[in-house]
Structure formats: C-alpha cells, structure tokens
Amino acid sequence: MIGAVKDQNEILKKLGIASLNPMQMEMADAIANHLEVQLLSPTGTGKTLAFLLPLLSVLDRTVGEVQLLILVPSRELAMQIEQVCRQMGSGFKTNAVYGGRSSSKDRTELEHKPAILIGTPGRVADHIRRGTFSTSYLQTLVLDEFDKSLEVGFADDMSEIISALPQLKRRVLTSATQKLKVPAFVGLSKPFRLNFLSEKTEQLELRQVNCAEEAKLDALLQLLCMQGDKLGIVFCNFRETIDDVSDFLKANSIGHVCFHGGMEQQDRERALLKFRNGSQRLLIATDLAARGIDVPELQFVVHFQLPPKEHEFTHRNGRTARMHSNGFAYVLQAKGEYLPDFMQNLTEAKLHEAPLPPLPVWQTVLVSGGRKDKISKGDIAGLFLKQGGLQMEELGLIELKQDCAFVGVKATQVAALVKATNNSRLKKKKVRVRLI
Numbered sequence: 001m002i003g004a005v006k007d008q009n010e011i012l013k014k015l016g017i018a019s020l021n022p023m024q025m026e027m028a029d030a031i032a033n034h035l036e037v038q039l040l041s042p043t044g045t046g047k048t049l050a051f052l053l054p055l056l057s058v059l060d061r062t063v064g065e066v067q068l069l070i071l072v073p074s075r076e077l078a079m080q081i082e083q084v085c086r087q088m089g090s091g092f093k094t095n096a097v098y099g100g101r102s103s104s105k106d107r108t109e110l111e112h113k114p115a116i117l118i119g120t121p122g123r124v125a126d127h128i129r130r131g132t133f134s135t136s137y138l139q140t141l142v143l144d145e146f147d148k149s150l151e152v153g154f155a156d157d158m159s160e161i162i163s164a165l166p167q168l169k170r171r172v173l174t175s176a177t178q179k180l181k182v183p184a185f186v187g188l189s190k191p192f193r194l195n196f197l198s199e200k201t202e203q204l205e206l207r208q209v210n211c212a213e214e215a216k217l218d219a220l221l222q223l224l225c226m227q228g229d230k231l232g233i234v235f236c237n238f239r240e241t242i243d244d245v246s247d248f249l250k251a252n253s254i255g256h257v258c259f260h261g262g263m264e265q266q267d268r269e270r271a272l273l274k275f276r277n278g279s280q281r282l283l284i285a286t287d288l289a290a291r292g293i294d295v296p297e298l299q300f301v302v303h304f305q306l307p308p309k310e311h312e313f314t315h316r317n318g319r320t321a322r323m324h325s326n327g328f329a330y331v332l333q334a335k336g337e338y339l340p341d342f343m344q345n346l347t348e349a350k351l352h353e354a355p356l357p358p359l360p361v362w363q364t365v366l367v368s369g370g371r372k373d374k375i376s377k378g379d380i381a382g383l384f385l386k387q388g389g390l391q392m393e394e395l396g397l398i399e400l401k402q403d404c405a406f407v408g409v410k411a412t413q414v415a416a417l418v419k420a421t422n423n424s425r426l427k428k429k430k431v432r433v434r435l436i
Contacts, residue, residue, distance in 0.1 A: 008053065010089075011053065011088045011089065011090065014087055014088060014089050015049070015084070015087055015088065017049070020046075020049075020053075021045070021046060023039075023041050023045055023046065023047075023050060023194070023196050024046055024049060024050040024053070026194055027039055027050035027051060027054065027194060028050070028053065028054040030192050030194055031051065031054040031055060031170075031172065032054060032057075033192075034191070034192040035169060035170050035171070036170075036171050036172075036188050036189065036190065036191035036192060037171075037172050037173070037191060037192050037193075037194070038172075038173045038174075038175075038182070038188070038191045038192070038193045038194070039051070039172070039173065039174045039175070039194045039196075040174075040175055040176070040177070040178050040193070040194065040195045040196060040197045041174070041176065041194070041196040041197065042176055042196065042197060042318050043176045043290075043291045043315060043318030043319065044297075044318055044319070045196065047144070047174045048080070048081055048084050048144070049084065050174075051142055051144075051172050051174065052081070052084065052085065052088065053088075055068060055140060055142070055172070056088075056090050056092065058139070058140055058170065059092055059115050059116075061091070061092070061115075063115070063137050064113055065113050065115075065133065065134050065136065065137040065138075066113055066114060066115065066116075066117045066133050066134070066135070066137065066138050067115050067116070067137050067138060067139060067140065068115065068116045068117070068138070068140045068141075068142070069117050069118075069119075069124070069138055069140070069141050069142070069161075069165070070116065070117070070118040070119075070141075070142040070144055071119065071120070071121050071124060071141070071142070071143050071144065071146075071149065071154075071158060071161065072118065072119070072120060072144045072145060072149070073120065073121075073145050073148040073149040073151075073152055073154065074098075074120065074148075074288065074293070075098040075099065075100050075120060075265060075268070076268070076269075076272065076288075076293040076294070077144065077145065077293065078096040078097070078098045078118045078119055078120060079096055079098075079269070079294075080293065080294035081096070081118050081144070082094055082095070082096035082118050083294070083399075085116055085118075092114075092115040092116055093112065093113070093114040093115055093116070094114050094115070094116040094117075094118065095109050095110060095114040095116075095117055095118070096117075096118040096119060097110075097117070097118075097119040097120075097123045097124060097127060098119055098120045098123050099120055099122055099123050100264075100265035101265060103123075103126070103127075106123070106127065106132070107132055110127070110132055110133055113133055113134075117133065120154070121149060121154035121157035121158045121161060122154065122157050124157070124161055125157040125160050125161050128160075128161060128164050135164055135165050135166065135167070136166070136167060137167065138165050138167060138168065139167050139168060139169045139170060140168075140169070140170040140171075140172070141162065141165065141168055141170070141171050141172070142171075142172045142173075142174070143158070143171070143172070143173045143174070143186065144174050145174065145175060145176070145291060146158075146173050146174070146175055146182070146186075147175045147176075147177055148175075148291065150183070155183065155185075158183075158185070158186075159183070159185040162185055162186065162187060163185070168187075171186065171187065171188060171191070173186070173188075173191070176197075176291055176314075176315060176318060177197070177311045177314065177315070178195065178197055203326040203327060204317060204320065204326075204327050204328075204329060205326070205327070205328050205329070205347065206317075206328075206329050206331070206343075206346050206347065207328060207329070207330050207331070207346060207347050207348070207349035208330075208331045208333055208343075208346035208347065208348050208349060209223055209330055209331065209332050209333065209348075209349050209351065210333055210335070210348065211332065211333070211334055211335070211351075212334065212335050213334040213335060213336070213337070216304070216332060216334050217244075217245065217248045219332060219351060220234065220245070220248075220302065220304060220332060221248070221249070221252055221254065222351045222352075222353070222354070223302065223330060223332070223349075223351060224249075224254055224282065224302075224357065225254075225353075225354040225355065225356060225357060226351070226352065226354045227299070227300055227357065228354070228357055228358070229281060229357055229358055230281070230299035230300055231275075231281050231282075231296060231297070231298050231299055231300075232281070232282060232283075232298050232299060232300040232301060232302065232320070233282075233283045233284075233285055233289055233295075233298060233301045233302070233316075233319055234256075234282065234283070234284045234285070234301075234302045234304050235285060235286070235287065235289070235290070235301060235302065235303050235304060235305070235307070235316050236284065236285070236286060236304050236305050237286065237287075237305040237306075237307070237308075238286070238305070239260045239261070239262045239286065241304070241305060242258050242260055242284050242285070242286065243258075245284050245304060246258050246284055249282075249284070252356075253356055254282065254356070254357065255280055255281070255282065255357075255359065255360065256280060256282040256283065256284050257270075257271035257272075257274055257275055257280045257282070257283055257284070258271060258283075258284045258285070259271050259272065259283055259284070259285040259286070259288065259289050259293075260285060260286040260288060261286065261288055270364075270406075270436065271283070272293060272294070272295065273364065273399050273406050274364050275295055275296075276294065276295060276296055276397060276399075277362055277364060277396050277397040277399070277406070277407075277408030278360055278361065278362035278396065278397075278408060279360055279362050279363050279364045279408060280360060281357070281360055283295070287307065287312055287315070287316065289319070290312065290315035290316045290318070290319065291315045291318065291319075295319070297320075298319050298320040298327060299320060299326075299327055299328065300320055300327060300328040300329070300330065301316055301317060301319050301320050301327075301328075301329050301330070302329075302330045302332060303316065303329070303330065303331045303332060304332050306331065306333070306337065306338075306339070306340065306343070308340070310340070310342040313340075313342060313343065316329070317329045330349060331343055331346055359411070360411065361410060361411055361412075362396050362408045362409065362410060362411060363408075363409055363410075363411045363414050363435060364406055364407070364408060364409075364435070364436050365406070365407045365408075365409050365414060365417065365418065365433060365434065365435055365436070366404060366405075366406060366407075366432075366433070366434055366435075366436045367380055367404060367405040367406075367407060367426075367431050367432075367433055368403075368404055368431045368432040368433075369403070369404065369405065369426050369427075369429045369431040370400055370401045370402050370403045370404045370405055371400060371401070371402050371403075372402050372403055373403075373426070373427060373428070373429045374427050374428075375400070375405070375426050375427055375429065375431075376400070377398045377400050377405075379426050379427065380398055380400075380405055380407060380426070381395060381398065383421055383424060383426060384407065384409070384417060384421065387420055387421055387424060388416075388417040388420045388421045389413075389416065389417070389420060390409070390410075390413055390417060393410075394409065394410040394413050395407070395408075395409065395410075396408025396409060396410070406436075414435055417433070418433050418434060418435060421433045422434065
C-alpha cells in the first residue's frame with residue numbers, strides 16, 4: 001500500500017487549493033489500494049492533481065532514473081502537467097518532452113534524469129528508441145486523456161512504449177469520456193474503475209442562436225458583444241474557418257487570440273498564456289482546445305460550427321460550467337443547417353444590440369530571463385514592485401519558463417513599467433522587458 005504524502009497540506013497550499021474534492025479523495029484511495037485504476041471524470045474536475053498527488057508516494061528519492069511516465073495527447077497538456085508538478089514543489093525532478101521543439105533540447109534537459117517524465121507518445125517513443133533514458137526503473141505509467149491519444153493516432157507509439165517497459169507494475173488511465181474501449185496493448189487485467197461522468201453539470205445552460213447562413217458572422221459578432229467582458233471560447237471545425245472568423249472579428253474591433261494545430265508552438269503557447277492572464281478574453285479554436293489545456297474558468301462557449309459527434313460537443317461544453325460555476329453554451333445554427341439528435345430541445349437565445357466589449361484591463365510583458373538564469377517568480381515580482389513602481393493589485397499572473405517569463409500587468413501601468421525596468425539586472429543577467 002502507498003504511504004500518505006506527508007506534506008500534502010503544504011502542496012495544496014502552494015497550489016492555492018483549500019482541500020481535495022470528492023473525486024480526488026476517492027482517486028487517492030484507489031491508487032493506494034490498486035495497481036490498475038481507470039478514472040472517468042469530466043473536463044475541469046482536477047484529474048491532474050487526482051493522480052499526481054498520490055503517485056508521489058511511490059517514487060524513490062534514491063533512484064536517479066525515470067520512475068513515472070505520463071503520456072498525454074497534446075503539447076499543451078504536457079506543459080500543463082509539468083507546470084503543476086513544479087508548483088507542487090515535491091522535490092522530484094520533472095521534465096516534459098513533446099513535438100514542436102528540438103530533440104537536442106530534450107536531450108540536454110534529460111542528461112540529469114527526471115523522476116517524472118511527461119510527454120506525447122511520438123516524442124517519448126523516439127527517445128526510448130534512441131536510449132535517451134533507461135526504462136529499467138520505470139514502474140508507473142499514466143495515460144492521461146488516453147482516449148484522445150487514440151483518436152489522434154498515437155496507438156502504435158503507445159503500444160511500442162508500453163512494450164518497452166519491462167518493470168511496469170502500476171497503470172493509471174484517465175478520460176473525460178467512456179465511449180472508447182481500452183486497447184489490449186495497455187495491459188489492463190482487472191482495473192478499479194471510478195466513474196464520475198454520471199454526475200450531470202446542472203450549471204450549464206444550452207442555448208441556440210438561429211440566423212441566415214450569410215449572416216452567421218454578423219450573428220457571432222452580436223452574440224460576443226452581448227457577452228461584455230466575459231471569458232469564452234468560439235469553437236470552429238477547421239483552421240480555415242478560424243482564419244475567416246479572426247479576420248472578421250479584427251475588422252470589427254473584437255480582441256481575441258487563435259489556437260489550432262497548424263500554428264507554431266511558440267504562437268500557441270503565447271495565445272494560451274495571454275488568455276490565462278486576462279490580456280485576451282476570447283479564444284477562437286478548434287477542438288484542440290476542448291480539453292487538455294490549462295485555461296481559466298470560462299463563462300461561455302460558442303459552437304460557430306457544429307461538432308459531428310456527441311462526445312466532441314460534451315468536451316467543448318466542458319470548458320464552461322466547471323465544478324460549481326455556471327456557464328452558457330451557444331449553438332450558432334444557420335437556416336437549413338442540420339442539427340444532430342444530441343443537440344435537440346435547446347433554448348432559443350434572442351440577439352439584441354450591445355456595445356463592443358471593453359478592452360482587457362491586463363496586458364502581457366515579456367522578461368528575457370528564466371529558470372536557467374536562476375531567476376524566480378519572486379525575483380520578477382520584486383523588480384516590478386520595487387523598481388517598476390507597481391502595486392500588488394497591478395501585478396498579475398507570472399509564468400516562468402526556462403529562458404524567459406511572461407507577466408500580466410495592468411494595461412495602464414505597462415508603459416511606465418517597461419521604461420523603469422528594461423535592461424535591469426536580475427540575479428547575474430541583464431534582462432529586457434517589453435510588451436508583447
């Protein structure tokens with residue numbers, strides 16, 4: 001049996017969490033008493049912490065090799081879990097590897113082996129083939145959002161990885177849907193199953209907006225104006241549609257960021273961090289944003305194009321009305337457009353004139369120094385508060401990367417802050433500070 005995490009309260013304090021929710025507590029008990037656990041729980045319920053916290057207890061601090069492998073379907077989810085691990089401050093080295101960045105950067109970071117390795121199946125399989133790290137001490141495997149990994153074509157890589165883990169003893173699978181059967185190559189025999197999907201989200205209101213096909217963009221514009229300063233996502237099925245929607249919204253002075261698989265990794269990361277820190281309140285995205293990304297609580301989602309499958313509709317809606325919050329999902333239906341059976345009986349929403357949404361109160365500042373320069377969040381906060389003259393309430397979210405940092409700053413203070421802090425010295429590095 002796994003021992004309890006001794007500093008659990010301290011970890012929760014670092015994460016800003018008062019206590020575990022019921023799902024997370026049941027997951028901790030399940031992992032403590034079973035070698036195979038399958039968790040089904042809606043998006044936004046805290047699955048990452050649910051498996052990370054209890055699995056810390058199975059790691060051995062005297063082993064200098066990878067012990068826990070977490071496979072995920074997207075780069076964003078890999079980075080999100082890596083960030084949570086580091087925020088927990090467990091003392092176990094953690095690294096994430098994924099496509100979209102150089103393998104040489106991976107190898108440099110993996111020279112000192114992490115206890116916890118997070119990655120997309122394709123990149124992890126490549127490192128195993130190259131012998132970048134040993135699998136001899138790897139006894140615990142997590143397949144996070146495993147159904148999504150299978151959907152996007154990672155089955156062969158996942159099978160190859162699992163077959164290369166001779167010491168594997170513990171398997172944990174998580175998903176936000178129960179539609180997909182677990183493949184035989186995962187090696188489950190009699191998993192303990194926790195199913196929280198039956199708990200309906202009563203806080204979600206589904207509404208339908210009717211319009212003419214040629215007026216769909218105009219209807220979207222009007223709907224977004226009605227949302228005011230609320231935070232939301234507009235879902236499209238295709239990258240080309242996102243481009244069209246984005247061009248239209250820019251022409252009509254609606255601020256937003258875009259997010260889809262065709263974007264460069266740096267652009268995707270910056271779009272999400274601006275969305276997280278409040279510099280932008282609207283995300284135009286494909287289903288890549290339906291789950292597995294770290295975004296704040298949303299007040300609404302809009303289906304500009306209708307998803308063809310029910311589980312895709314469910315995952316999109318799962319970005320709002322999370323946990324105990326209320327939210328709205330709007331289905332934008334053009335006249336004559338087919339409405340799937342799982343979208344029937346929606347409440348009609350009437351459009352009305354509304355002013356343009358106000359500009360965000362936050363903007364994002366880039367600092368050209370990060371972890372590799374021994375710079376901490378506290379160092380940046382100190383520079384901005386003391387030398388930059390900010391008040392605490394004018395300093396927002398700080399996201400620290402290996403070679404840089406992104407900071408949310410009240411828009412009214414950005415110009416003065418940049419002037420006061422650009423080319424300052426942090427630790428031993430002279431850093432540039434600029435608006436992005």
